[in-house]
Amino acid sequence: MIVLRDVEKIYHRGSEELHALRGLDLDVGRGEFISIVGPSGAGKSSLLHILGCLDMPTRGTVQFDQVNVEHMSERQLDAVRRDKIGFVFQQFYLMPGLSVFDNVALPKIFGRQKIHKDRIGALIDLVGLKNRMTHFPNQLSGGEMQRVAIARALANDPEIVLADEPTGNLDSENSEKIFGLLKSLHTKGYTIVMVTHNHDLAKRADRVITIRDGRIP
Amino acid sequence: MVFLRLALANLRRHRTRSLLALFGIATSVAVLFSILSFNRGFEKGLAKELERTGIHFMVVPSGCPHEVASLVLHGSIIPKFLDLSVMDTIRNLDGIAFASPILVAQLPNPHKGRVDLAYGIEMFRVRDIKPHWQIAGSIPDDEDEIILGAEIAEHQGLKTGDTLAYPDINVTFRVAGILKKTGSQDDAFMYIPVKTAQDVFKKPSGATAIGVKVIDPALLTRTTDELSEKVPGIQIVTMNQVMHSISSLAASAKVLSLSIAIIAVIVSAVGVMNAMLMAVFERSQEIGMMRAIGASRTDIFRIILHEGIVLTLGGGFFGIVAAAAGSDLIGLFVRKAMPYAPASGMARFDAGIAAASLLFVALVGVLSGLYPAWKASKITPIEAIRG
Numbered sequence: 366m367i368v369l370r371d372v373e374k375i376y377h378r379g380s381e382e383l384h385a386l387r388g389l390d391l392d393v394g395r396g397e398f399i400s401i402v403g404p405s406g407a408g409k410s411s412l413l414h415i416l417g418c419l420d421m422p423t424r425g426t427v428q429f430d431q432v433n434v435e436h437m438s439e440r441q442l443d444a445v446r447r448d449k450i451g452f453v454f455q456q457f458y459l460m461p462g463l464s465v466f467d468n469v470a471l472p473k474i475f476g477r478q479k480i481h482k483d484r485i486g487a488l489i490d491l492v493g494l495k496n497r498m499t500h501f502p503n504q505l506s507g508g509e510m511q512r513v514a515i516a517r518a519l520a521n522d523p524e525i526v527l528a529d530e531p532t533g534n535l536d537s538e539n540s541e542k543i544f545g546l547l548k549s550l551h552t553k554g555y556t557i558v559m560v561t562h563n564h565d566l567a568k569r570a571d572r573v574i575t576i577r578d579g580r581i582p
Numbered sequence: 583m584v585f586l587r588l589a590l591a592n593l594r595r596h597r598t599r600s601l602l603a604l605f606g607i608a609t610s611v612a613v614l615f616s617i618l619s620f621n622r623g624f625e626k627g628l629a630k631e632l633e634r635t636g637i638h639f640m641v642v643p644s645g646c647p648h649e650v651a652s653l654v655l656h657g658s659i660i661p662k663f664l665d666l667s668v669m670d671t672i673r674n675l676d677g678i679a680f681a682s683p684i685l686v687a688q689l690p691n692p693h694k695g696r697v698d699l700a701y702g703i704e705m706f707r708v709r710d711i712k713p714h715w716q717i718a719g720s721i722p723d724d725e726d727e728i729i730l731g732a733e734i735a736e737h738q739g740l741k742t743g744d745t746l747a748y749p750d751i752n753v754t755f756r757v758a759g760i761l762k763k764t765g766s767q768d769d770a771f772m773y774i775p776v777k778t779a780q781d782v783f784k785k786p787s788g789a790t791a792i793g794v795k796v797i798d799p800a801l802l803t804r805t806t807d808e809l810s811e812k813v814p815g816i817q818i819v820t821m822n823q824v825m826h827s828i829s830s831l832a833a834s835a836k837v838l839s840l841s842i843a844i845i846a847v848i849v850s851a852v853g854v855m856n857a858m859l860m861a862v863f864e865r866s867q868e869i870g871m872m873r874a875i876g877a878s879r880t881d882i883f884r885i886i887l888h889e890g891i892v893l894t895l896g897g898g899f900f901g902i903v904a905a906a907a908g909s910d911l912i913g914l915f916v917r918k919a920m921p922y923a924p925a926s927g928m929a930r931f932d933a934g935i936a937a938a939s940l941l942f943v944a945l946v947g948v949l950s951g952l953y954p955a956w957k958a959s960k961i962t963p964i965e966a967i968r969g
Binding site for chain 1: 867
């Protein structure tokens with residue numbers, strides 16, 4: 366589904382060049398559950414951002430469903446992110462002024478798609494927050510907020526869910542619940558790629574990719 | 583609709599900042615709305631008062647047209663007099679319904695520490711000159727009888743039949759009638775027979791002005807042209823000219839006050855822009871997240887623009903409501919500060935002006951939101967997420 370070949374990513378900080386990824390190859394197959402681990406600064410998040418079409422490589426190629434993303438216009442990239450990818454972030458990034466329902470429906474709104482209340486309701490039910498539908502983010506716990514973020518990631522029925530440290534801000538009990546939720550999504554057929562520092566959770570994925578100094582050894 | 587809800591929610595998150603920006607807009611729009619309303623009310627009120635005079639033009643000695651405007655609306659003293667022989671010339675013209683002399687003068691009353699303004703008129707012409715007047719009592723028959731304006735009667739506690747003495751000039755008047763409140767400057771005068779006025783002021787054949795009504799207003803220009811040719815040294819002022827003269831006098835004040843109001847709106851719009859820019863910078867991660875989950879640049883642009891419009895339209899609405907609620911107070915202030923202000927009808931709510939003000943402020947909202955919205959739409963998801 367996603368193919369990375371010889372991908373390099375260089376960031377510039379003043380005159381300094383930071384090599385986040387150094388000639389990296391990776392294939393993400395449909396239906397896989399991959400966890401990416403590695404020390405801080407190894408390039409895990411950079412890799413995830415490139416997989417999610419949030420960022421472009423400095424060199425190398427990225428193919429999403431056999432289409433080179435470097436050749437896509439901004440509008441096409443918006444559409445790929447919106448329709449094919451679901452993102453889950455460490456900080457949840459829920460909209461504070463919107464209810465749980467509206468937060469989950471947000472990708473539909475941006476896609477100018479009809480909002481089916483039943484479908485959004487089913488997603489909220491799937492993450493176990495049926496009775497929190499009209500609540501606002503400030504009325505939820507950290508674990509609940511992350512579950513809302515997962516439901517939002519599924520709103521457009523994506524091909525892949527990319528989770529960047531989804532348990533990073535949660536205690537072990539909630540981390541376990543969130544991981545369990547991602548695992549159940551995988552069994553439903555979703556492709557999952559998760560960046561994590563938590564090795565116990567990481568090793569329960571189908572495939573563990575360790576990244577070090579921008580390379581997969 | 584969700585974009586609007588998002589905009590409202592975002593504004594609520596920075597309550598103090600939003601309220602301050604809203605207050606700035608509300609204040610400036612209140613000023614703008616008041617100025618526009620009062621300009622409209624001023625012109626309408628003026629036209630109404632001139633319509634009520636019942637005459638088509640005034641003949642006055644040559645001089646400043648503003649003095650004439652003053653005379654017509656305020657009864658001011660003009661230190662020049664017309665000789666009444668002009669009256670005969672006017673009456674001999676074709677198409678004249680009537681010509682009536684007016685002598686305006688001051689009656690000092692040092693014992694009571696004030697000066698009364700007296701309007702010498704032909705009492706048998708009262709119904710023609712002031713057709714809208716309602717008089718309690720009667721129109722004077724005798725030379726020492728007078729009509730009092732409502733305010734002057736109320737102020738001095740006088741009723742019909744009472745007497746009013748001016749020992750310095752050795753005159754005592756009897757109040758024959760009291761004018762019911764007109765809401766105009768007429769309420770502040772006393773009206774004495776013109777003959778008496780001429781005697782008291784020792785101008786046996788003088789008049790401050792001659793009010794003329796023609797039979798056919800369509801032929802007004804012909805009549806005034808003919809009169810100017812026949813009598814040198816006079817000035818003819820039609821009621822339209824009076825209105826024009828006062829309006830042009832007020833126009834410079836209008837332009838100045840309107841400019842200040844518009845500048846105030848622009849300054850508060852800069853405040854709105856600043857508040858929104860700060861909010862955009864603070865929310866850049868959130869904006870990045872929205873871009874990550876599929877929001878296009880246009881979506882982000884629209885959300886931020888909505889915030890600007892909500893803020894300015896909300897401020898505009900509150901400003902207009904506040905200005906409408908406080909219009910009587912503003913009217914009082916304007917009347918004190920502005921010459922020739924009509925006594926009534928200035929402080930009316932005008933839906934057209936309210937709609938125009940809101941439209942203007944919505945445009946200001948769009949303009950002040952453009953830059954922050956553009957800035958927000960430039961935020962890339964990765965920049966925001968990486969911080």
